[in-house]
Structures are given as structure tokens and as C-alpha cells.
Amino acid sequence: MTDQELNRQFADYSVAGANSKNPYTFGNWKPLGDTYTPPKYTVFAVQVKNYEYPKVHLDPTRITLVSQQAGREYDPLNRTDILEFYASMIPGYAGNAYSVFQERREILTRTMYPAEDVFSGQEVEGYIVFPALPHDINEFTVYLSDVAIRFDFRQQPVETIDLAYRFQREVFRGYQPPADWVQE
Structure with missing residues (x-):
């Protein structure tokens, strides 16, 4: 997901400049002298829909x-x-700074992908967060290893699958940021 998508997703938490409460982006803050906001993390939205297996x-x-x-x-x-x-x-466990920390923690708890089972007929979604990718990476693959689809009577996985998703992104060199980063 782009930072703009994440800022729209958490619009109320992304408008306080350097004190924005959005835990995934820098909000609407821009480094001094720049016209764009650098990415803080690389974020993927993951949604698991289970309509075939018991779990x-x-x-x-x-x-x-x-x-x-x-x-x-x-x-x-x-x-x-x-x-x-x-x-x-x-600076301490009270005051405005701690309140901002608490709100960021609540957003992360609500929105990150949970490590829980998805039973038949259920859908689970959340964010997977990676460090911000360096600018020299324009092709990458996301591997989902050991996705358990069948279990034995002790609830231990007996059948797993590995999934791979390939992605490409445009890499801009020099001092010219991507056009969608620049807000006028």
C-alpha cells in the first residue's frame, strides 16, 4: 500500500504534521526543504478468505x-x-506524548494481521509491515511459507502450501520524487 492510501485509511490520524498518530506513515509531515514525504515502512494488506477448508x-x-x-x-x-x-x-508514562503512543498502539493492535486460525466461511484481514525498501529495489517477491490448510486430531498441520507473489515498482533516481508523492 502506498503512504497516500494509508493516510486516507487513517485520515484523522495523519494530519498533525510531525506528531501524526498514524503508525504506518509520517502523515502529512515533510522533511525541511522537501516537497514529499519519504516512506516509513513497506506495508501490504493481506486478506485470507476461507471457503474451502475447515481451518x-x-x-x-x-x-x-x-x-x-x-x-x-x-x-x-x-x-x-x-x-x-x-x-x-x-518522555514518561503520562501526558500528551503517552496518549499519542497509546493511540498508535491501539491502531496497530486493530489493523495488523493477527496470528489466528481462519475457520470455514470466515475472512481475516490485516497489514503486514516490512522495513522501508531501499530505492535500488524495483522487483521483489513476497513469500508466504507454511500456510496450513489441513490439520490432524491434535490440531497440528499435516498439509501446508507455500505461496509467492511477485511485485514491481517504479524506482526514481536522483532528487526527483515520484509524482504521486508531491502534493501541491
Whole structure:
């Protein structure tokens, strides 16, 4: 998802400049002298719809992103990793800064993909968050490993599948940001 999509998704939390409460983007903040906002994370929306199996389990920690150019592998950030970044900005456990931290934590709890089973007829969705990708990566693959689709009587997976999704993105070189980043 682009930062603009995430800012629209959390519109009320993305308008306070450097103090925006949106945990996935910098909101409407721009670095001094720049006309665009750099990405904070690489975010994917994942939706699992189970209409075929009694139970399906996708473990968000078993998802990896691999770049095609250098073969670099990126693991997803969990809720604790993201909250550590924000926890360093609060001076204490009271006041406005702590209130902003609490709201970011609540948004992450509500919106990140949960590590839970998806039973027949259910749909589960959420975000998978990776570190911001370097600008030299324009092709990458997201691997979903060991998606459990059949279980034994002890609820242990007996059949798993691996899924791979390829993505391409436009990479802009030099000081010219992508056109959709520039807001006039």
C-alpha cells in the first residue's frame, strides 16, 4: 500500500504534521526543504478468505520479502518492533506524548494481521509491515511459507502450501520524487 492510501485509511490520524498518530506513515509531515514525504515502512494488506477448508492458518512471522536484484531478504516487523520505535519518543508514562503512543498502539493492535486460525466461511484481514525498501529495489517477491490448510486430531498441520507473489515498482533516481508523492 502506498503512504497516500494509508493516510486516507487513517485520515484523522495523519494530519498533525510531525506528531501524526498514524503508525504506518509520517502523515502529512515533510522533511525541511522537501516537497514529499519519504516512506516509513513497506506495508501490504493481506486478506485470507476461507471457503474451502475447515481451518486455514497463515503465520505472519513466516512471510518474507526477497528482492530480485541482490537477493536481500526482509522479515516482517511485528507489533513490538514498531512500538519500540515509538516508545523511545515518549518522555514518561503520562501526558500528551503517552496518549499519542497509546493511540498508535491501539491502531496497530486493530489493523495488523493477527496470528489466528481462519475457520470455514470466515475472512481475516490485516497489514503486514516490512522495513522501508531501499530505492535500488524495483522487483521483489513476497513469500508466504507454511500456510496450513489441513490439520490432524491434535490440531497440528499435516498439509501446508507455500505461496509467492511477485511485485514491481517504479524506482526514481536522483532528487526527483515520484509524482504521486508531491502534493501541491
